[in-house]
Amino acid sequence: MAIYLLRRIFLLFVTILGVSIIIFALMRVVPGNIADVLFESSGYIDQVQKAKIEAELGLDKPLIQQYLSWLGHLLTGDFGFSYMSERPAIDEILPRLPVTFKLAALTLFFTIIFGIPLGVWSAVKQNGLVDNALRVVTLSALSLPSFWCGLLVLMFSVHVFGVIPIYSNEPRSIFHELFLLSIPALVVGFRSSALIVRLTRSSMLEVLRQDYIRTARAKGVSESTIHYRHALKNAILPIITLLGIEASHLMGGLVVIETVFNIPGLGRYLVEAIRWRDYPIVQNIVLFSACAVVMTNFIVDMLYAVIDPRIKYVD
Amino acid sequence: MEKLINEFSNHIHVSNLAEAAVLEVENLKTYFFVKQGVVKAVDDFSFSLKSGDKLAIVGESGCGKSMTALSVLRLVPNPPGRIVSGSIKLDGKDLLQMSESEMRNIRGNRISMIFQEPMTSLNPVLSIAQQIGEALILHQKLSDKDAFDRSVELLKLVKIPEPLRRAREYPHQLSGGMRQRVMTAMALACNPQVLLADEPTTALDVTIQAQILDLIMELQDRLGTAVVLITHDLGVVAETSERVIVMYGGKKVEEANVNDIFAMPLHPYTQGLLAAVPKLTTLSGKESYSKRLQEIPGIVPALVNLPDACTFAPRCAFATDICRHEYPPYTNISSSHKVACWHVAKVC
Numbered sequence: 330m331a332i333y334l335l336r337r338i339f340l341l342f343v344t345i346l347g348v349s350i351i352i353f354a355l356m357r358v359v360p361g362n363i364a365d366v367l368f369e370s371s372g373y374i375d376q377v378q379k380a381k382i383e384a385e386l387g388l389d390k391p392l393i394q395q396y397l398s399w400l401g402h403l404l405t406g407d408f409g410f411s412y413m414s415e416r417p418a419i420d421e422i423l424p425r426l427p428v429t430f431k432l433a434a435l436t437l438f439f440t441i442i443f444g445i446p447l448g449v450w451s452a453v454k455q456n457g458l459v460d461n462a463l464r465v466v467t468l469s470a471l472s473l474p475s476f477w478c479g480l481l482v483l484m485f486s487v488h489v490f491g492v493i494p495i496y497s498n499e500p501r502s503i504f505h506e507l508f509l510l511s512i513p514a515l516v517v518g519f520r521s522s523a524l525i526v527r528l529t530r531s532s533m534l535e536v537l538r539q540d541y542i543r544t545a546r547a548k549g550v551s552e553s554t555i556h557y558r559h560a561l562k563n564a565i566l567p568i569i570t571l572l573g574i575e576a577s578h579l580m581g582g583l584v585v586i587e588t589v590f591n592i593p594g595l596g597r598y599l600v601e602a603i604r605w606r607d608y609p610i611v612q613n614i615v616l617f618s619a620c621a622v623v624m625t626n627f628i629v630d631m632l633y634a635v636i637d638p639r640i641k642y643v644d
Numbered sequence: 645m646e647k648l649i650n651e652f653s654n655h656i657h658v659s660n661l662a663e664a665a666v667l668e669v670e671n672l673k674t675y676f677f678v679k680q681g682v683v684k685a686v687d688d689f690s691f692s693l694k695s696g697d698k699l700a701i702v703g704e705s706g707c708g709k710s711m712t713a714l715s716v717l718r719l720v721p722n723p724p725g726r727i728v729s730g731s732i733k734l735d736g737k738d739l740l741q742m743s744e745s746e747m748r749n750i751r752g753n754r755i756s757m758i759f760q761e762p763m764t765s766l767n768p769v770l771s772i773a774q775q776i777g778e779a780l781i782l783h784q785k786l787s788d789k790d791a792f793d794r795s796v797e798l799l800k801l802v803k804i805p806e807p808l809r810r811a812r813e814y815p816h817q818l819s820g821g822m823r824q825r826v827m828t829a830m831a832l833a834c835n836p837q838v839l840l841a842d843e844p845t846t847a848l849d850v851t852i853q854a855q856i857l858d859l860i861m862e863l864q865d866r867l868g869t870a871v872v873l874i875t876h877d878l879g880v881v882a883e884t885s886e887r888v889i890v891m892y893g894g895k896k897v898e899e900a901n902v903n904d905i906f907a908m909p910l911h912p913y914t915q916g917l918l919a920a921v922p923k924l925t926t927l928s929g930k931e932s933y934s935k936r937l938q939e940i941p942g943i944v945p946a947l948v949n950l951p952d953a954c955t956f957a958p959r960c961a962f963a964t965d966i967c968r969h970e971y972p973p974y975t976n977i978s979s980s981h982k983v984a985c986w987h988v989a990k991v992c
Contacts, residue, residue, distance in 0.1 A: 541765055543765070544765045546717075549750070549752040549779065551745075636769065637768070637769055638816070
C-alpha cells in the first residue's frame with residue numbers, strides 16, 4: 330500500500346509536468362503576444378517599442394528557456410507577474426480562488442442532494458409516475474444549456490421581484506454571498522444532478538435485481554434500509570466517478586455562468602487573460618485546474634477502496 | 645409486564661407445539677400475470693408443518709418449488725407475480741392478512757430462508773458480521789456490540805473456523821461452502837420457528853453438500869426448528885426428510901412419508917423421478933442396458949394458460965381422456981399418503 334501510494338504521488342507529478350508542457354506549447358501556438366494585443370488597439374505597430382516590451386517580459390528568449398524559467402520560478406514559489414495588472418500573478422489568482430471554490434462546492438452539494446435521492450426514487454418506482462416525470466425533467470435539464478437557464482432565471486427575477494440577483498463586489502454577509510452563489514449553483518446543479526439522477530437510476534436498477542437484495546428482504550429489513558444500505562452502497566461506484574469528473578470540471582471554473590452572474594471567479598478571469606495573452610496568469614490557472622483534476626482523481630480512487638472491500642491497492 | 649406476558653405465552657405455545665401446526669398453508673395460489681397470459685406458478689397448494697418437522701418439497705426446476713417458499717415469506721416479485729388466494733397461517737395467524745410491517749417482523753425472525761446461490765446471495769460490500777447481525781439488531785433489538793458478539797457465536801455454531809476473523813471479513817474472502825454456512829447462520833440468528841431451505845446445496849461441491857445438509861439437520865434437532873427443504877435431489881430427500889411432497893406444474897401431485905415414497909410411489913411422475921435416479925446395480929452393468937437409466941419422456945410444460953387438466957398428462961403413459969379434461973382429486977391411501985391421479989388403481 331505504501332509503495333502504491335508513493336508511486337501514485339510520483340505519477341501525479343509526472344502528469345502535472347506533462348500538463349505544464351502542453352499548456353505552455355498551446356499558449357505559444359496562439360498567434361500574437363501581449364505586445365501585439367497592446368498595439369492592435371492603436372492600429373499600428375511600433376517595431377522598436379514592441380521589441381522593447383518583449384525584451385522586458387523575456388518573450389524574445391528561446392521558447393525552451395522561457396519554459397524552463399517559468400518552471401524554475403514555480404519551484405521557488407514565484408508565479409511571475411501578470412502582464413495586464415503588473416501585479417504578482419499569485420495576488421491576482423488567490424483572491425479569485427475562494428469564490429470559485431464556494432461556487433463549485435455549492436454546485437456539487439446541490440448535485441448530490443438532488444441527484445442521488447431522486448435517482449434512487451426513480452429506480453425504486455421504475456416506470457411509475459415519479460420515474461416518468463423525472464425522465465422528462467432530467468432529459469430537459471440535460472438539453473438546456475446552463476447559461477440560457479441562468480439568463481431565464483435572471484429575467485424572471487427582474488420581472489417578478491424587480492431585482493437582479495447577480496454577484497456584487499461586496500456581499501453584505503457570508504449568507505448573502507451564499508445566497509447569491511446558490512442561484513448559479515442551482516442552475517449548474519440542475520444540469521449535473523440530472524446526469525447523476527440518470528446514472529443513479531440505471532446503476533440502482535442493476536443492483537436491485539441482485540440476489541442479495543432478496544436476502545435482505547428475507548431478513549425483514551425495511552425497504553428504505555434496503556435501498557440505501559444494501560443497494561446504494563453497491564451502486565455508488567460509477568456515481569462517485571462521475572461526481573469526481575464534475576468536481577474537477579467545476580474547479581476549472583464555469584466561464585459562461587460566471588459571466589452571466591457577474592461572479593469574479595477563475596473562469597471569467599482566465600478568458601480575459603487568454604484575450605490579453607497574459608501568459609503567467611493563463612499558465613498558472615490552467616496548471617492549477619490540472620492539479621485539481623489530478624487530485625480529485627486520486628481521491629476518487631481512494632474512495633473506491635474505502636467503499637468496496639473487493640478493491641485493494643497492492644504494491 | 646408486557647415482556648412477562650410474552651414469555652408466558654411463549655411457554656404455553658411451546659407446550660402446544662407438539663400437536664398444533666406451526667405453519668399451515670392452504671390452497672395457496674401464486675400466479676404471474678405476463679403478456680402471454682397467466683402463469684400458475686403455485687396452484688392450489690397445501691401443506692402443514694409441526695414444530696421440528698422435516699418436510700421436503702421435490703420437483704424439477706420450474707415446477708414452483710421456490711415460488712412456494714417465496715410466497716410463504718410474501719416475497720414473490722410483484723409485478724408480475726401475486727398471491728391470488730389461499731391462506732398461510734403461522735401459529736393460526738394468516739400472514740396474507742398482515743400489513744407489510746407486521747410481515748417484516750415475521751421475516752428473518754419467525755420464518756427465515758436459505759437461498760440457492762451462496763455466491764450471489766450475500767451483499768459484497770457489507771461484512772459478514774454486519775449481515776448476520778442485521779436481523780439481530782432489527783428483531784431482537786441488540787446493540788451493535790452485542791450483535792457482533794452473537795454473530796461470532798453463530799459462526800462458531802455453523803462450524804466456521806476462526807469465527808472472530810471471519811466475522812470481520814467480506815463475502816469475497818469466503819469459499820462457497822463457507823458462504824452457505826454464513827447464510828445458515830443468518831437464517832438461524834433469531835431462532836426461527838420455520839426454516840425454508842431452497843436448494844441450499846445445489847451450487848456446492850458434493851463433499852460440501854453433505855456437510856451443509858448435516859449442519860442444517862443437526863441444528864434443526866438442536867433448535868427444534870421446522871424445516872422445509874426444497875430440492876430436486878431425491879438422495880438428499882432420503883437422507884434428511886421425514887415427509888415428502890412431490891410437486892409438478894405448480895401442483896402437489898403426491899404427499900407421503902419418506903419411506904412410502906421410496907417403497908410405494910403412486911403417482912406416475914413420482915415413479916418416473918425415482919426411475920431416473922441412477923443406482924449402483926444399474927451403473928455397474930449388472931442389469932440389461934434398457935434398464936440402465938430411465939428418463940421421463942417429454943418436457944416440463946410451460947405453465948402459461950394451462951387448461952384445467954392433469955398437468956402431467958402429456959408425459960404420462962397412463963393418461964386417458966379424463967386426465968386431459970379434469971384435474972384429479974386427492975386420493976387418501978392412508979392417513980399420511982395422498983396422491984392426485986385418476987388411475988391410482990391401475991398405476992400400482
